[in-house]
Every structure is written in C-alpha cells, then in structure tokens.
Amino acid sequence: MSADPRFDGPGPDDIFATALSQGRFVIQRCRACAASRFPPALVCAVCGSADLDWVEASGLGQVYATTIVRERDGAYNVAIVALEEGARMMTRVDGVVPADVRIGLKVRARIATDPTPHVVFAPAEGESR
Amino acid sequence: MSPLRGRAAIVGVGNTRRWNAPGRTPFDQAQEAALLALEDCGLGLKDVDGLFCAISSSGLPVLNMAEKLGVRPRHADGTMVGGASFLFHLQTAVSALVHELCDVALIVYGSNQLSAGGRLVSMPDPQPYEAPYRPRYPISSYALATSRHMHDYGTTREHLAEVALAARAWANLNPDAFARGPLTRAEVLASRMISDPLTKADCCLVTDGGAALVVTRAERAKDLKAKPAYVLGTGAAVSHRQIAAMPDLTTTAAAESGRRAYEAAGVGPAEIDHVMVYDAFTITTLIFLEDLGFCPKGEGGRFVAGGAIAPGGSLPVNTNGGGLSCNHPGMYGLFTVIEAVEQLRGACGERQVAGCATALAHANGGVLSSQATAILGNAAAL
Numbered sequence: 001m002s003a004d005p006r007f008d009g010p011g012p013d014d015i016f017a018t019a020l021s022q023g024r025f026v027i028q029r030c031r032a033c034a035a036s037r038f039p040p041a042l043v044c045a046v047c048g049s050a051d052l053d054w055v056e057a058s059g060l061g062q063v064y065a066t067t068i069v070r071e072r073d074g075a076y077n078v079a080i081v082a083l084e085e086g087a088r089m090m091t092r093v094d095g096v097v098p099a100d101v102r103i104g105l106k107v108r109a110r111i112a113t114d115p116t117p118h119v120v121f122a123p124a125e126g127e128s129r
Numbered sequence: 130m131s132p133l134r135g136r137a138a139i140v141g142v143g144n145t146r147r148w149n150a151p152g153r154t155p156f157d158q159a160q161e162a163a164l165l166a167l168e169d170c171g172l173g174l175k176d177v178d179g180l181f182c183a184i185s186s187s188g189l190p191v192l193n194m195a196e197k198l199g200v201r202p203r204h205a206d207g208t209m210v211g212g213a214s215f216l217f218h219l220q221t222a223v224s225a226l227v228h229e230l231c232d233v234a235l236i237v238y239g240s241n242q243l244s245a246g247g248r249l250v251s252m253p254d255p256q257p258y259e260a261p262y263r264p265r266y267p268i269s270s271y272a273l274a275t276s277r278h279m280h281d282y283g284t285t286r287e288h289l290a291e292v293a294l295a296a297r298a299w300a301n302l303n304p305d306a307f308a309r310g311p312l313t314r315a316e317v318l319a320s321r322m323i324s325d326p327l328t329k330a331d332c333c334l335v336t337d338g339g340a341a342l343v344v345t346r347a348e349r350a351k352d353l354k355a356k357p358a359y360v361l362g363t364g365a366a367v368s369h370r371q372i373a374a375m376p377d378l379t380t381t382a383a384a385e386s387g388r389r390a391y392e393a394a395g396v397g398p399a400e401i402d403h404v405m406v407y408d409a410f411t412i413t414t415l416i417f418l419e420d421l422g423f424c425p426k427g428e429g430g431r432f433v434a435g436g437a438i439a440p441g442g443s444l445p446v447n448t449n450g451g452g453l454s455c456n457h458p459g460m461y462g463l464f465t466v467i468e469a470v471e472q473l474r475g476a477c478g479e480r481q482v483a484g485c486a487t488a489l490a491h492a493n494g495g496v497l498s499s500q501a502t503a504i505l506g507n508a509a510a511l
Contacts, residue, residue: 039373039374065378069264080273
C-alpha cells in the first residue's frame, strides 16, 4: 500500500459516530492553529492543516440562532449552538418550551439516543427556565 | 475593471411563463424556453455550441438537454450550486465565449415543481448532522438566519412584511406574475407561521417554469434581432453547505460576489438603475440589499420600510414580482437575469424602470450558501 499514512484508519465521520454511540461527544481541534471544527472533516477550515486532533467537547455552549418548526402534530425547537470551543452545530434545545429558547441562552449537551445517537442541549444550571 | 467587461452579451431570453403546467416535465419546460430564447435573437439550435444546464431532478442535465435539443456542444457546464447555478454558468459562459471555447452559449433551466406535487425536489445530498433535528428544508435554515438578523439588528416581522408587499405591488404591474391581486399588511402579518419567525407569506411561491438565455460575443450580438444586454461584470462565491457552518448568519458571500462584479464592471451600487435579488424568503431581499451595498449592514429592514423598493420607491427591486409573487420554479436564479434583460430592453410595460441602462441580477443557492452577481448594461452603459 502506498496510501499516505497520515490518513489511515476510519474517516472523521466514522470516528465521531463511533464515539457518540459509546456515549462520548468529541469534536476536532487543529494542532496547528487550535481552531475547533464541527461537523468533522479531514482539514481545518481556518488554516487548512490536515493535522486535527480529537478532544472531548466540554458540552457547554450558547444558543446562536433559533427557530420553532411548526408541524401539524406539534412544534419543536431547532437551534444552532455555538460550542464553548468555538465551532457551531445544528441541534435542539430540550427542557424548555420552544418559545423560551432565546439567543444567548447558556446550554449544556447530552446525548439523545432515539432513533440514533445525536447531541441535544438543555439550559445550563443557573439559567432561568 | 475586468478585461471581459462588455465582451459578451445576452442576446436572447426565453421564459415559458407556464407557472402551472401539468403534463410537462422539467425538460419540456427547458426545451420550450431554449427555443423561445433562440427565436428571440434569430439564432437556431444548430448555432448552439456551448450548453449550460442545471436541473434539480437530473444528475446529468447537460446530456439530457443536448440529446433532446439535438445540439452537439463543444463546451458544456453542469455546475450545480442550487438556485445560483445559472449565474455561475453566465460567468463561465462569458469567459468561454471570449476564449473561443464556444460561439453561442445556451443557459437553460426547467421545473415542474408545482404540478409534480409542490414540494421542493430534494437533491441527493443527505445531511447527517442536520437530519436528527428535523429542520424543514430549506425554510428552517433561513429562519435561523432571520432570528440572528433580528437579534443583531432589530429587524422586525413588519420589515419582512414590507418585502412581501413590495413584491406583490410589482407583480400587480406584471400580467405574467402568478400571484396577483390585493395583499394587505394585516394579511401578511397574520399568515401561518411555518418556522419562526418566517410565515407562509415570507416564503417564495412554488411554481413550474422554464427559462433560457442565449449569450454571444459582443461583435456578433450587434447583428442579432434583439437589443443586446452586455455583461459588464460578474462575481461568484461559495461559503458553506449547512447553515450551522455559515461563518456569520447575517452576512452572506454576496458581499464577495457583489464586490467582484462591481470591480469587474467598474461601477458601484449608486450607478445601478434596476436591482433583482433572489427572494427565496423575505429575509433574503434584506440581506442581499445590505451585502450588495444598497444600504449598510443591518439596515435592510429600515431601508425597505415606507415602500423604498416598491413601485414609486427610491430603488426598483424585483420588478417582476420576484420569487415571492411572480414565479419560483425550484431554482429561480435565471429569472433574475431575464427580468434585468427585459428592463434594459425597455420591454416591461407598466413596470418599466424609466431610463434603465444598468441592472444588477443576484442569485442565491443552497441555504445562503452560493452567491453570484451579474451586472448588465445596454449600449449606453458600455
């Protein structure tokens, strides 16, 4: 095999999904410039380095943008959370009615498992419900 | 200024104006538009040697179009970046023409989105980091951007309503618009919420339709039937795919595509007589007016308040009625160019912008992801 050994092993999506299925929320951090990256990819979006590390996310973040999806069978939140590490992700904020999910709300992650593992958030301790 | 400035011109436009046409495939609409565009300039299918096409439901649209039209292109481009694709095509067509990769470029699109059932034809592009949260695609992505614009700049639902009302007022001057008739502020504000803060009235139409452009080098354009719309400058930019990956939810890559187009054309926003921006949702009109320099960042809502972009206002925007009230067949981008060309020709009847010599057409694709700007001018603007 003459493939470049830097890229050996499972790809970044697979690494993320495997960790999540084991109850761990991991994100990438660039060894060259320290920028965080989510969703996973092979290179740093900030500096272009292919030298990315995997770190446990702190799970803390703030709501950056929010909407309420209105379906016939009810309404639910969809949000973008800015992680403490810097990257953003689409997610849902639970534990509070959708109308109370406001931009700037401090939130903490947990891993939901239905139907497949995915990261959701709830207001962090000390945030008014 | 770009060395390509004014070297190519849009010489033919085709618009099927069939917004609800059961029994026609996207390719039927596209073929009809192609024929209309060629007849518009007096060229024939045998003259076409550059083919540019994107169609939501087809992975190989250039091949299908070439076969159906019986053309044998020596240059082709099937770039697919959503609704902005056709302005990316236009930018590439100008370069291909000037460098003699082709002599007659046909840019073509068709859709049966309405008659096929009204849902946006979803492209095979799964988003595993969005799917678990069930956003409605694409409106929830635009709603998230709207929430941020409101938060950062104090934009209100009343500001968004101004955009919908202006679009309808223009549509009422366009006999070919799909949604015509009275529309009140109260009706817009009472519209059903779909993905907060966007309601049904903030969303573009769902229609069928077909559109096409014929583009040639400027020397040839002078000898053809219709008045040429010279391509003074183009610009394109791509920033992301998923809304969570957009660098700043209130500033799009239109700021980059617009700057490139202005620099290429050697003009600025103050010299533009007529503006077409892709209004997939009311918020996009505000953001693109900001990013293209027609008002400062964050001021879009206050800029449009009081009817500034409606008929009789200070800046004629989306004079066909836009995606909100004229037509929106899945990917609307090409229609921004068609209306710009019609305005430059002085062919717009009741909605004609007096003395229109320069026009800006801007298109958006994905979820504020791809942006492309074209600045066109008639002979007086060269």
